[in-house]
Amino acid sequence: MNTQNRNLVMGGLAIAIVIAILAPFLASSNPDGLESTAESLEVPESEAVFESPLPDYAIPGMEDNPWGGVVSLILGVILVVMVMLGLTKLLGKRKGKGPE
């Protein structure tokens, strides 16, 4: 990765992490459009089919602590970047193996 691209990744990640730090403090806890519609139309809430490790971006046991949300979101940001880079590297390699 050249310097320009490294700067881009670092700058972009910095912005994503700033959003991840701010979101648990600033984000509205009002229901979203779909949830509001469901409430207005009196659709009962449903249960998730499986227990995710960090439900609602909170660390289990400290649901009311916004810093748990910060940690969850930063973890998510890092995971998304790793999956994207890993996937695209994988696709690139396959391309390299093919006939020129």
Added chain:
Amino acid sequence: MHIPDGFIPLWQCAIYWIIAIVAIGFALRWARENLDERNIPLLAVLAAGIFAIQAMNIPIPWGTSGHMVGAALIAIIFFSPWAAVLVLSIVLILQGLIFGDGGMTALGANIVNMGIIGGFVGFYAYKALKGVGRIPAIFLAGWASIFLAAIACAIEMAWAGTFPLAEGIIFMGLYHAVIGVIEGVISVVVVLGIDSVRSDLLADWVSSNKQGTLNTKQEVAK
């Protein structure tokens, strides 16, 4: 508009899953043909930014809130709706698996709405509107991507028997007509931001770089 488990019967979930898997196949083919060392970093950090900003719910009237989705933005920047399908699929899979945001049974439907419909509406709306000017076209493409994804979601909810059709469309349409403004504004800001630092990474149709015969960065690079 992440649909939770329990809102769609399983047999209908299976249909959306199949559509999503086929679309992901096309998206991966797009990635293999179009991504290289030059543009992969931008796609990766945009995906991370979209993940983060989807947690930033902004209040709208009627005690409701909404957040950016980002599909139109990706489709415009990378000149392909498949780019949006790729990014939104990865974001939605991780949100569902790890953070319980969107049900796993509804994951296919969420990819259909936010990735496929969001990406294709954003792409073709920008294509149709770019004659009126880059900034209004980005804004309107972002707005339309959210609005039509929400209408599709309301129709799916009606088919599932969860919402009545007319009321579902009215409520979903009303809320997302407002949330679409958030989408439009942030999309414009992000494109202008990237344009100011790395206009070379934007697709020609949205970059200010294309007529730039006197591009200082290229001069320096030489």
